[in-house]
Amino acid sequence: MPFEVTILGCSSATPTADRHPSAQILNIRDNLMLIDCGEATQNQMLHYRIPHSRISSIFISHLHGDHYLGLNGLLATINFQGRVLPLDIYGPQPLEQMMLDHFRFSGTQLKFPLRFHVTQDQKREKLMETNKHEVFSIPLQHRIATTGFIFREKIGLRHINVEACETLNIPYVYYHDLKEGQDYKDDNGLIHRNDILTFPPSEIRSYAYISDTRFFAELAEEISGVDMLYHESTFLNELKERAEETFHTTALDAARMAKMAGVKKLILGHFSARYRDLTPLLNEAQTLFENSHLAIEGSRFSVD
Amino acid sequence: MPFEVTILGCSSATPTADRHPSAQILNIRDNLMLIDCGEATQNQMLHYRIPHSRISSIFISHLHGDHYLGLNGLLATINFQGRVLPLDIYGPQPLEQMMLDHFRFSGTQLKFPLRFHVTQDQKREKLMETNKHEVFSIPLQHRIATTGFIFREKIGLRHINVEACETLNIPYVYYHDLKEGQDYKDDNGLIHRNDILTFPPSEIRSYAYISDTRFFAELAEEISGVDMLYHESTFLNELKERAEETFHTTALDAARMAKMAGVKKLILGHFSARYRDLTPLLNEAQTLFENSHLAIEGSRFSVD
Numbered sequence: 001m002p003f004e005v006t007i008l009g010c011s012s013a014t015p016t017a018d019r020h021p022s023a024q025i026l027n028i029r030d031n032l033m034l035i036d037c038g039e040a041t042q043n044q045m046l047h048y049r050i051p052h053s054r055i056s057s058i059f060i061s062h063l064h065g066d067h068y069l070g071l072n073g074l075l076a077t078i079n080f081q082g083r084v085l086p087l088d089i090y091g092p093q094p095l096e097q098m099m100l101d102h103f104r105f106s107g108t109q110l111k112f113p114l115r116f117h118v119t120q121d122q123k124r125e126k127l128m129e130t131n132k133h134e135v136f137s138i139p140l141q142h143r144i145a146t147t148g149f150i151f152r153e154k155i156g157l158r159h160i161n162v163e164a165c166e167t168l169n170i171p172y173v174y175y176h177d178l179k180e181g182q183d184y185k186d187d188n189g190l191i192h193r194n195d196i197l198t199f200p201p202s203e204i205r206s207y208a209y210i211s212d213t214r215f216f217a218e219l220a221e222e223i224s225g226v227d228m229l230y231h232e233s234t235f236l237n238e239l240k241e242r243a244e245e246t247f248h249t250t251a252l253d254a255a256r257m258a259k260m261a262g263v264k265k266l267i268l269g270h271f272s273a274r275y276r277d278l279t280p281l282l283n284e285a286q287t288l289f290e291n292s293h294l295a296i297e298g299s300r301f302s303v304d
Numbered sequence: 305m306p307f308e309v310t311i312l313g314c315s316s317a318t319p320t321a322d323r324h325p326s327a328q329i330l331n332i333r334d335n336l337m338l339i340d341c342g343e344a345t346q347n348q349m350l351h352y353r354i355p356h357s358r359i360s361s362i363f364i365s366h367l368h369g370d371h372y373l374g375l376n377g378l379l380a381t382i383n384f385q386g387r388v389l390p391l392d393i394y395g396p397q398p399l400e401q402m403m404l405d406h407f408r409f410s411g412t413q414l415k416f417p418l419r420f421h422v423t424q425d426q427k428r429e430k431l432m433e434t435n436k437h438e439v440f441s442i443p444l445q446h447r448i449a450t451t452g453f454i455f456r457e458k459i460g461l462r463h464i465n466v467e468a469c470e471t472l473n474i475p476y477v478y479y480h481d482l483k484e485g486q487d488y489k490d491d492n493g494l495i496h497r498n499d500i501l502t503f504p505p506s507e508i509r510s511y512a513y514i515s516d517t518r519f520f521a522e523l524a525e526e527i528s529g530v531d532m533l534y535h536e537s538t539f540l541n542e543l544k545e546r547a548e549e550t551f552h553t554t555a556l557d558a559a560r561m562a563k564m565a566g567v568k569k570l571i572l573g574h575f576s577a578r579y580r581d582l583t584p585l586l587n588e589a590q591t592l593f594e595n596s597h598l599a600i601e602g603s604r605f606s607v608d
Contacts, residue, residue, distance in 0.1 A: 017350045039377040040344035048322045063409045069377045073343040076369045094409040104399040105367045107448045144411045
């Protein structure tokens with residue numbers, strides 16, 4: 001089952017001819033979530049053939065324009081397409097009123113339930129859970145209230161040991177119970193232990209989305225051990241001072257964070273428009289953390 | 305001197321893989337004005353290499369998202385680029401507060417003077433004038449308050465009759481006075497009449513931008529005799545009922561309007577996403593008005 005991120009935008013504040021502002025789709029077991037929604041996110045979804053209607057929920061990290069200005073346009077398109085399923089949006093408090101103002105002045109009447117959930121940047125918080133995964137917000141340190149997000153699978157069902165079950169002629173109707181951990185009693189009343197008939201569930205997978213923030217060591221604890229980390233890396237280390245002034249992170253510090261937090265894979269993004277060639281940012285990160293990657297638009301990263 | 309429109313977006317409410325929402329640049333004698341500003345207008349300007357900083361003023365027809373949701377992102381980019389010149393924005397009253405809310409919640413401090421001018425949809429109004437041109441808003445009939453815009457050159461300077469002036473050895477320093485219509489007195493006190501030394505000024509050129517509206521006959525008077533008309537043509541005539549319900553116009557009715565108003569050239573735009581091939585819209589308009597054109601993105605239309 002997929003656990004995969006598709007990059008829709010990787011630019012920082014100002015777009016370039018080939019880079020759009022922040023947006024990405026996280027697919028956890030076919031549940032599609034949109035993380036940040038910069039301008040033209042709906043166009044990028046068209047471009048990469050991700051149906052707008054597939055999104056179940058949207059997470060907005062903060063209210064800088066490059067992270068949310070595509071939201072009202074996307075919602076209008078979803079509405080035109082006749083959505084009836086509810087859509088959950090998680091974001092800072094003023095976002096709700098700004099959306100409502102746009103709906104009011106544009107005469108928009110949503111045909112689907114839009115459920116807005118306020119995030120706060122003071123402490124870690126569980127935002128939502130389904131039977132498959134849960135999402136947490138964590139405080140970041142940026143110029144305005146900003147949160148990162150952690151997406152974590154829940155423990156799944158056990159996997160059938162097909163060979164063992166077929167040897168014992170266990171009917172298929174019992175497979176679901178076996179996956180849930182039950183033992184099997186055969187026609188002779190003999191108990192077969194579950195751990196002989198099944199394999200353990202898949203390891204739970206996790207993803208942290210960190211954009212935008214200055215580097216601060218305490219973050220490492222919050223995201224400790226996630227499999228895959230997206231971290232902003234707006235600047236090269238030679239502009240560390242500029243990064244500090246603007247509450248952003250360098251590629252080197254993003255790699256440092258990946259190392260400190262013990263993650264398995266690092267995706268670098270939110271690149272300053274000044275970098276036409278992104279290779280130096282990748283090279284810089286890889287000096288500290290080898291399994292680093294660039295969030296090139298259209299690329300997909302999965303946790304195996 | 306140019307009088308030219310560059311199309312940046314031609315889709316109606318929902319963008320398609322190759323069509324963006326409404327936006328266009330009008331260049332009148334090197335003064336660049338942006339008319340409507342749908343999502344991703346700033347990206348389209350990058351794509352067609354029109355510097356964001358060149359815009360002197362922005363005209364927003366109405367508050368449906370496909371006509372203004374690119375505005376805050378564009379302003380942020382212009383601000384990042386260090387603009388200091390004032391920027392004038394003309395649009396419906398609630399737009400100002402929505403912009404201010406975004407600036408407040410995103411912590412944006414503009415480094416240039418932004419001057420907002422409220423439009424109203426009750427009667428024709430002169431919005432602005434420079435020494436080269438003037439702009440009027442005119443009421444349209446759409447689902448929410450909407451205005452069209454008329455851009456009209458002012459009468460320019462007369463043109464020097466170089467042959468006549470050189471024959472009389474008139475020094476260059478007098479040319480500006482001649483262009484302004486003054487006669488020339490030579491060293492012997494002899495008066496040479498201006499109409500012998502100059503040619504009349506160029507004909508004034510005009511452009512009307514009409515999007516979005518239902519067809520209504522009275523509009524023809526408002527835009528009577530403009531050289532070039534951009535008119536929305538969301539649907540083919542076979543969907544005339546749908547056009548009426550949604551307060552839009554068919555290609556046939558856009559052509560009818562062009563004919564009634566006696567314009568010279570018609571540009572069709574604001575196409576429904578249902579039309580992958582736009583040729584039928586063009587063909588339909590041309591049955592009534594031959595000098596019709598499709599507002600394909602990137603194309604330029606000028607008044608000769």
